[in-house]
Amino acid sequence: MLAAQRKDHLLALLDREGRVVAKNVAADLGVSEDAIRRDLRELADEGRLLRVYGGAIPVPAADRPVGERATVATESKERVARAAVAHIRPGSTIVLDGGTTTLALARLLPAAASLTVITPSPAVALAVAAHSDARLILVGGELSRHSMVTGGALAMEAVQHLAADVFFLGVTGADPVAGFTTGELDDAVTKRALAARCAETVVLASEEKIGAVSRYPVVAFDAVDAVITDPLDGNPLIAELRARVAGSR
Numbered sequence: 001m002l003a004a005q006r007k008d009h010l011l012a013l014l015d016r017e018g019r020v021v022a023k024n025v026a027a028d029l030g031v032s033e034d035a036i037r038r039d040l041r042e043l044a045d046e047g048r049l050l051r052v053y054g055g056a057i058p059v060p061a062a063d064r065p066v067g068e069r070a071t072v073a074t075e076s077k078e079r080v081a082r083a084a085v086a087h088i089r090p091g092s093t094i095v096l097d098g099g100t101t102t103l104a105l106a107r108l109l110p111a112a113a114s115l116t117v118i119t120p121s122p123a124v125a126l127a128v129a130a131h132s133d134a135r136l137i138l139v140g141g142e143l144s145r146h147s148m149v150t151g152g153a154l155a156m157e158a159v160q161h162l163a164a165d166v167f168f169l170g171v172t173g174a175d176p177v178a179g180f181t182t183g184e185l186d187d188a189v190t191k192r193a194l195a196a197r198c199a200e201t202v203v204l205a206s207e208e209k210i211g212a213v214s215r216y217p218v219v220a221f222d223a224v225d226a227v228i229t230d231p232l233d234g235n236p237l238i239a240e241l242r243a244r245v246a247g248s249r
Helices: 003-017 022-029 035-045 074-085 100-105 122-131 152-159 185-196 239-248
Strands: 049-050 055-057 092-097 116-119 135-138 164-169 173-175 179-182 198-205 226-229
Touching: 003 022, 003 035, 003 055, 022 035, 022 055, 022 164, 035 055, 055 135, 074 092, 074 100, 074 198, 074 226, 092 100, 100 116, 100 122, 100 198, 116 122, 122 135, 122 198, 152 185, 164 185, 173 239, 179 185
Parallel strands: 092 116, 092 164, 116 135, 164 198, 198 226
Antiparallel strands: 049 055, 173 179
């Protein structure tokens, strides 16, 4: 079986069963585990699955490239964004992380609230500039094509000279055991650096992120002041998540 055929088989198996076990697939196809692991690694590099110990699992919806996430749980993100507006005090300096939920929040900012908005996301910056008189600071650096936010050494240098009242943090996973996670290492580093420069950190978590786990931890429970979720989401994990945040302080 050619490598392309094996990859199609792996993706079909993942879609059907929700998990691939490399040892089992190798035995079924009569090929080496090394060949299957190589296929999984290449598929993971293409963003088509997430490698885990012994095999692979599907890429969480919240972990896909930002362009694909724009149509995921849009109503839930709008409700989270509306709830987050209540945490913004007139005259304050806020940091809006990159991502589709913070983009929804950017579009809801008061038009004339004497705010200063800091963001590593060009899309968020443009959304703020389109309707708000807020002072706007865009963090420079290397632009990730996956998340469409800036990061790297230049961004780290800029962040060290900033200070803000509230950081509205976007994550791709919010789980009471695994914590707050994201799919890109550089993105996780940038988020931690921004959180360290803010008096408060507020996590925005729409419905598809509750219980999801991505590869890289962002911040510990004791570094988070509040978690804003969809008020219509009845997921029992939300109460556990908030309890972990409150219990760590």
